[in-house]
Amino acid sequence: TLPHPLRDGSSVVPLGALTLPGGSRPVAVLRHRSVEAHPADTDGTGGGLWSVGTDSSGGNDAAGTPYVPPAVYWHALRPRDAQGSAALRKLTDTRAEELFDEVANAVARHLKAFRAVEEYTGPSSREMSQEAVARVLPEVSDVRLLAGVTALVRNAVDRAVAVAQYLEPPAPAQPVTPRNTARTRGMFFDHEPEHGDDTTLRAATAWGAEKMRGSWYGGGHRWTAIRQILAVNHVLGGEPAFGPATPSKVPFTPVDGWQRDEYTVPGEGTTWTTLLDKLPELAYRAASEATSAEHRAGLLVLLEAFAAGPLADPAGTVRRVELVEPLDTANPGRNGRPEAVHRMGQVLRKGSRTVVVLADHGRNSRDDAARWLALDHDPTGAFGPVPGFTLDREHVYRQGIARDRLTRLTALVREKGPAPWRPEAAEAFHTATGIGPLQATALLSAAVEEPGAEALTLLGTKTRAFETAQGRLDALPRDERHTVLRALLPADPAELWSTGPDVRAAAEAWREHLGSLVRVPEELDLDLSGATAASVDLLLNAGARGWLAHGTPVPDGSTRPALLRVGGRGTISNALTALRTLAYTLPYGHPLRAHLPVGLAALRSRLTDPALVLDLGLDWTDSGVSLGTAIRAAHGLPESGGAEADGMVRAGSALLLAPGYGDSERLLIRPAGLAGPDDPAFGLVEGIVSEHRTGDFLALRALLGPEADA
Template sequence: MTAANEERLGLIERRLRASGKGEPAGRLARLLTARSHVPGRSAVLLELVGRLADRLRADGVPVIGPAGLTVSDLDLWDLLAAEAVPFEFTGARFIQLTNWFDDDGPGRRTLLAFAAHPAFRDAFRRACLDELSSHTFGAERESPLHPNLLARALSVPGVAAGLEAEVDAVTARAAAVPAAELRTILRRLQPLRSSAGYAAFGRYLDRVSRLDAATSVVRTLRCGLPAELVWPEYDTAVAELDQQRVRVERQWPLLAVHDAGTAFVFDPSGLLARYELRVSDREGLFGRFPARCTLHDGRLLVSWHTDAGERGYWADSPGAEFLLDADGIDLGGFMVGSVTRPPDPAEHVIPGGRFEPVPDGGTLLRRWRRALPPGAPAPFGAVDGETGWDLVQVPDGLVVRSVDGRQVPLPSEAWPPGIAGVLRLPGGDRLVTADAFGTVTLWDPQTATPGFVLDKRSSLPPVGWWDQMRSRDPVGSAALRTGTSGAPAADPVLRAAVEEAAEDAVELAAAIARFRALPQEPASSTVSPHAHNDNVRNGLAGLLAPWNPYTVRRRPNARPSSGYGMLSYLAVLPAALAGAGTPAERHARRWSGKVPGWTQVLSGLGAVALRAGLSTTPEPEREALVAFLTAVADAGLADSGADLTVVTVVAKGEHIADPAAEFGMAAEFADGIGSGLGLSCHRMVVAGPVLPHDRLRVVERVPLGGWGDAATIRRFVALLTARGPARWRPEWVPAAVAAGLNLPPDTITTLLTGALYVTVNDDYVVPSEHLSATGLSADAERTAARQVGALPPERLLQLLNAAMPHEPAVLWESGPDLASLASAWRSAPPDPPYEFAP
């Protein structure tokens, strides 16, 4: 801390000590509120609070935390807890751990006191485990966490303690929960499904190995299935529609369900109207999207997009088409193929309900009532023609009480605004909740966990209309409550639902088996902490030409939490090409955090080696490039003679989940391209031949082995490890001119140092170490880099690849291959290094 800052800090401390009782706590509370949306820690504030801890304790006035559910400034709350300073922070639910990990500034604390404090303990434990699945922390979708990231999390004592407590808790209750909650638990534990995770938490993960998937499914059946209920008129209508295009629109008391050709409108008394949609054929893009039906003040509007704008007609007046904009009708931001209107809980959960004020001094917290039509089944209960529920505070916690007196506990994880009611099923009552997006949950009263989760794509009506439903097979439903997975069911829909639940047992058993195999897995190996995606991206910047221009820019502030997806993908590539892994794992690899365009450097790995081998390359990027080269060699992608091909194909079909399986190839999705207009483009690594297919066209092939083979790369890495990077020598510049490289000296210097800074933003500052090593000024480096950066990326890749000696030791002995570089410069610019198939 500078003398000026020390003097200023001392002045603030003296003023606060001289202030009245409670004033330091009040000022700190106001400051924390102002900082609640500011990322990063303040070392100065931590120092000040540390000095004032005795005064804050002596005053005994609590520091009031900011309003809201999110907790930031973790180090400061940790300090207050460690110093026993009184504070109040109510409602803490979300902990911003990623921001804390990304902040490497001074003032970082262990978070042990924070992790143990009752105000934060439960939320912090949940956050620690969930952070391991977060892409913001560098996690890959549905994949075990990279050992580097796990080690990073465990290096923080408070996070390690929180992780252990949460893993202990979730694995302890896994043996007693229904299938839906067990699936959630296994998903949360997925980041630990590795030898590194087992080394840290094996004594808890062994509990998972002993689970019985079939037993969890029996618990699900005992809790109840939404398919036990039926609204016959709704079922009949939906059965007539195209199941791939069914859409639901709500405007209480009306409910519309439709596909591209037919719409049904219901009210609480049953089917109100049926309409056959009359939409003219449309050419081009808009013709690919079906018409949409929406409800407006009791009328059904049929609308569709055209080149001239949104057109439509009222379903009860099909002959009168009009432009919606001209008539002032707003569809809530509806765009082609999507709905941008934010969901309204009043539409999706309990439309038409009315909430009454909280009585003074009473225990009733919330009340909802709605009138039922005569003869309605009332599965949520009814009294005097009304259905509804109350949220009530009782000595043991909160309960949801149906209007007819039945009540169930409110689980701590349930969302109170989404309570739909106390559902009456044969053999038991169940709490039903729904979120703002229409996902419905039936809660298990024994474990207070989700017994069944029904997403909004279900064929059942929205939960707001469940008071029209009745039990479809009372005898079969009652049999499910007995806890036998083979319970008889006369109704075919209920029988199919039971069979689907039984299929869940197969999926869960496979997931459990993967945890059971952990003790036999080889030990996970870590890599350099600097070998994360951002540093690999920076190391390859300028050599790639991705379709997105923003992805070629260097990132001046590389985030350690960007993850190790590139190296993880290359590490499992050989086994994946051999057929290892489940469809879910193949899908996860498709969306793993690879560096965009990485396959393009496979035709010129010498350029990557040149950058890695020179002393002018920053050490973090050097370590990342070395790890990348090693992983490429180990994956078999450095040898031209290997039975591997990197191809880009265009396929007929936009939504091809697994192109390798679709077209009968041993292949892995290598790089995302895109899809549209009935086609999709995939870049893949293929083992063996690319089989011809009438829906598939190969548009480019990336050659392998543009510099050396795997043995060359390993020899280079060994030399770099033993000797350190090759020192930059100014005499290389005149030697390059003598070899025939007719370029300005600054441009030659930029090329011979690997052209590291050819793709930078205007505000990027080239490191001073680079400038002092090369003797260039900042302006000279920027000018030369822009000149070289004007070359096509494939041209720069070719030049730098030529400059790297085929025998790696030559780089340390005499420097880059200047003759080859000059020859490559004099040669005509090559076509892109791809073989274009007809």
């Protein structure tokens, strides 16, 4: 019997006496979903004998039993190993002590072997313990019972070790080693300049949609960008990294004179490398009176960090590149996928050349290679291969600013404050280029996307008008726009305070790079709110500018030209909207109207390219089924398989199925295979895909049809 409630004050459900092999009859009670066994004829003060959870694996007290049924089924339990059970009931103190010692020795041997090598591949501690139990108790033949006994003995060993450690006299006090050092937290871990945090720098360095990218999770400030820039400049200048040590298990084979630093640079945070092409523009913005005090302070911190090493003026000696490293597909990891080696923060050197791994760029589409973002500094500009990697997506930085020029500008801003705003400079730039007064003001102010009220008052403009002007500037070809911005910074930065920006050089750059661009004059004051500025400019210049030109080649292993997979979601519908908006808003007889049929013809010509394949975001039917299933059924294709050498399934001449998320398939469109606006493919897709997903596909039909000509 047991008292109710128990001595600990808890209430349990009595189950009765549990008759076990050998005649033992502990009292069983149900506590929540666990069965507890207590000694018979006790007052409950001594606690329970054991406890196992039901409707589960049961834990260590039921090791060897994959599933412990609810107590209502326990009457059907039978001994699994009669001989083994009998041996356990007759276990003497001597054999129990031998059992304990053998398991303890097995645990010690495993620990010693594990610590002796970098990567242990031998038997586990549990396996070695179970072998020891089998040697001491050969009568136990059932592996499940053997596993259960092993777990109980191992539990006793662990408890004995814990008691011994508790009773062991404390070790003499050791000198305290500082935990917050560069070796543990990374290079420049304590560098936290005011307004130099990632959030401020992201806003201060943005040019429209061109922003620093990265992980913005969590609260509070983070300084990952500024710390990594300082660290990279440090190692590119020839100094060794001094962050955490490179993990000893990460392989590296010195080949052809290459060496690896013993320590690492910070390898996480924001992607700031795109700023290396924009340092003169950022310097000009830092000196602009239209820049807020907070953003100016952040820009000065950033520019001074770049000026501390070779990154300020790459001049063709620094490149951004992806290092592609094959994975060991023959030995998959625990999750069944090949595991990548941790490379972030590593510094590789050969002579004066230095390669720094900055970020993990994931894996390739076949999941058999890892991709790492790296900066490669070669003072000769020759670059070359990196042993162990293939190289992809190379970009050489050529637009920097001399370090002494940059240092002079930051010193002037700190000494004098921002250069005064000069409205006459904006007017002169408009007169020289015809850009329009508002756009000239927005360009020369170098203001951020959403300037404050103080900046708008300084510039003499309103929020909505300034946003429109900024949108027009953002629609300009990116490289050409930055060329004009760079030209605004005088060779001697001090001239910003005496004579203002270099309007003459900027106007010459505009005429050279953007002078032939056809644009809607600012003075027309048309309501183009339904169309994006980029799509309007594209339509008016479609014959001279690329449309749907940037994508991913899809090779098939042959010598034929590869298909080009282009993301067209939003692009097709924006082009149609721009065509309609200009047709409705341009005054009758205006010279710009003559560009509309020319632009439409250029768009249609691009759509006839047999290599062009559009990804319009078509994955699922309106009922939530993979679109590939419906397309296969409509074209009489098998439910799976059928992919050609390029990995895609053809469903007629215009529709292709590519692997999507999981087992789904994504529908791609090959416009050259469509038989005009009445092609059955339009009706098929429109009938099974929800309306909010077919906008671009139906816009494609409109561009091909007579409606666009009207």
